[in-house]
Amino acid sequence: MMYSEKVLDHFRNPRNVGEIEDADGVGSVGNPVCGDVMSIYIKVKDDKIEDIKFKTFGCGAAIATTSMTTELAKGKTLDEAMTITRQDVADELGGLPPVKMHCSNLAADALHEAIENYRGKKK
Amino acid sequence: MKVYMDHGAGKPVDPRVLEAMTPYFTEHYGNPASFHGEGFDALKAVNRARGQVASLIGAEASEIVFTASATEANNLGIGGATRRYKKKGNRIVLSAIEHISSLNVGKELYREGFEIKYAPVDIEGVVDLGELESLVNDKTVLVSVLAANGEIGTIQPMEEAAEIAHRSDALFHTDATAAADQIDIETKNVDFMTLSSNDLYGPKGVGALYIKKGLRVKPQILGGGQERGIRSGSENVPGIVGMGAAAELASVEMDAEGKRLSLLRDTLIKGVTESIKESYLNGHPTLRLPNNANIRFSYIEGEALILSLDQLGVKVSSGSACTAKTLEPSHVLRAMGLKHEEAHGSLVYTLGKINNKEHIEYVIQQMPEVVGRLRAMSPLTPEELR
Numbered sequence: 428m429m430y431s432e433k434v435l436d437h438f439r440n441p442r443n444v445g446e447i448e449d450a451d452g453v454g455s456v457g458n459p460v461c462g463d464v465m466s467i468y469i470k471v472k473d474d475k476i477e478d479i480k481f482k483t484f485g486c487g488a489a490i491a492t493t494s495m496t497t498e499l500a501k502g503k504t505l506d507e508a509m510t511i512t513r514q515d516v517a518d519e520l521g522g523l524p525p526v527k528m529h530c531s532n533l534a535a536d537a538l539h540e541a542i543e544n545y546r547g548k549k550k
Numbered sequence: 551m552k553v554y555m556d557h558g559a560g561k562p563v564d565p566r567v568l569e570a571m572t573p574y575f576t577e578h579y580g581n582p583a584s585f586h587g588e589g590f591d592a593l594k595a596v597n598r599a600r601g602q603v604a605s606l607i608g609a610e611a612s613e614i615v616f617t618a619s620a621t622e623a624n625n626l627g628i629g630g631a632t633r634r635y636k637k638k639g640n641r642i643v644l645s646a647i648e649h650i651s652s653l654n655v656g657k658e659l660y661r662e663g664f665e666i667k668y669a670p671v672d673i674e675g676v677v678d679l680g681e682l683e684s685l686v687n688d689k690t691v692l693v694s695v696l697a698a699n700g701e702i703g704t705i706q707p708m709e710e711a712a713e714i715a716h717r718s719d720a721l722f723h724t725d726a727t728a729a730a731d732q733i734d735i736e737t738k739n740v741d742f743m744t745l746s747s748n749d750l751y752g753p754k755g756v757g758a759l760y761i762k763k764g765l766r767v768k769p770q771i772l773g774g775g776q777e778r779g780i781r782s783g784s785e786n787v788p789g790i791v792g793m794g795a796a797a798e799l800a801s802v803e804m805d806a807e808g809k810r811l812s813l814l815r816d817t818l819i820k821g822v823t824e825s826i827k828e829s830y831l832n833g834h835p836t837l838r839l840p841n842n843a844n845i846r847f848s849y850i851e852g853e854a855l856i857l858s859l860d861q862l863g864v865k866v867s868s869g870s871a872c873t874a875k876t877l878e879p880s881h882v883l884r885a886m887g888l889k890h891e892e893a894h895g896s897l898v899y900t901l902g903k904i905n906n907k908e909h910i911e912y913v914i915q916q917m918p919e920v921v922g923r924l925r926a927m928s929p930l931t932p933e934e935l936r
Contacts, residue, residue, distance in 0.1 A: 486853035
């Protein structure tokens with residue numbers, strides 16, 4: 428099974444790795460039994476994602492997709508970020524092996540969950 | 551530095567083996583079935599190889615049937631024998647850690663109406679003989695317990711398992727694919743034995759099934775009646791010559807190489823598990839193939855480890871689901887009682903002739919940083935792994 432150069436690049440040099448201690452929203456998907464857990468932390472200012480970080484347990488594709496998701500979301504308004512799909516993430520990475528599309532491409536869900544978590548707190 | 555430690559998946563062909571094979575591609579290209587000098591030469595070469603393979607396992611040349619893979623030999627040895635002797639009953643017993651090819655033959659036999667029982671293994675990967683005995687009854691046609699599992703390296707109590715089978719007049723098959731080039735394997739109490747050429751440093755695409763004199767199997771490839779009618783198809787002469795040469799080298803060099811690899815293996819296991827917290831050896835500490843080290847690392851996933859190590863020139867395998875076509879973690883690690891999340895973080899190093907002390911030192915030196923980097927990225931906590 429082969430990964431695209433872009434997937435390998437994001438796996439080797441992941442962007443925005445880490446945690447945000449005082450995050451405004453946190454989203455976490457997957458479970459250790461399946462072999463993938465992705466957590467995304469966001470800091471929101473003026474309805475925009477000012478800062479974003481992630482932590483991922485999983486394969487190369489899991490790490491690369493989370494990294495790419497954070498890159499796509501950074502600086503976007505919350506509404507814009509909510510429209511980022513798993514497919515967008517895969518496309519931006521130059522495609523993923525078919526078996527990885529389901530199990531390892533959950534980061535967009537984690538992002539949406541983080542945004543909903545933030546919006547829920549605000550109410 | 552390139553450090554290849556995935557010999558369980560694929561081995562280089564020994565240059566001496568390649569040398570023995572080469573003339574059979576371009577000079578001696580006859581078909582062993584032909585009635586002329588070229589054919590006789592080819593036949594002689596195939597029969598010589600048959601003898602070489604037989605000697606490795608203490609068998610007679612006439613008891614060896616060449617196949618195109620160990621997978622095919624497992625199909626023939628388990629499926630072919632069960633179908634041939636189905637009058638005896640309808641049960642077969644397989645160890646839970648058989649190779650996937652054997653397990654899938656079992657599933658097919660189940661669809662054909664046979665009852666399949668799986669003999670469990672303990673936490674170190676050794677087949678539970680008490681359980682095995684309770685599963686084998688007088689309706690059992692065949693029992694299969696591999697000589698050693700290539701993924702966790704645990705050497706199985708083959709003799710005892712064969713005795714249990716024979717006490718109920720069941721046939722005994724063993725898959726010696728991973729073991730035959732590393733430990734002494736005898737066919738004395740074995741009815742069928744699977745062997746692989748590549749695992750002996752021979753070419754890929756060749757395997758063999760030992761069939762004890764007097765026993766038969768139902769052929770699954772029909773044709774011109776090659777291999778005594780058991781496995782039709784013109785013989786892969788260069789490949790068979792290669793397997794023969796590889797078997798002969800293994801017989802001569804196994805003891806010294808086994809000792810050398812055992813030392814390297816133990817250094818690797820000690821070095822890695824001592825320098826990395828929460829890393830554990832999978833399998834048995836001593837009843838272990840000389841070339842196998844299987845180590846699991848908490849909080850991280852095997853495929854990510856493989857990719858990271860590949861970048862540093864280190865080539866290994868994993869029992870992680872992410873490296874499997876099925877997206878299921880290794881059935882071997884699961885059978886041993888490891889949790890999914892533990893199996894995901896397992897790494898398999900299989901050493902070979904080309905590995906040396908420098909390789910081991912390099913891997914020990916690289917591992918902490920690789921593991922550390924992935925752990926720093928992991929959201930898992932000790933609580934989640936409980």
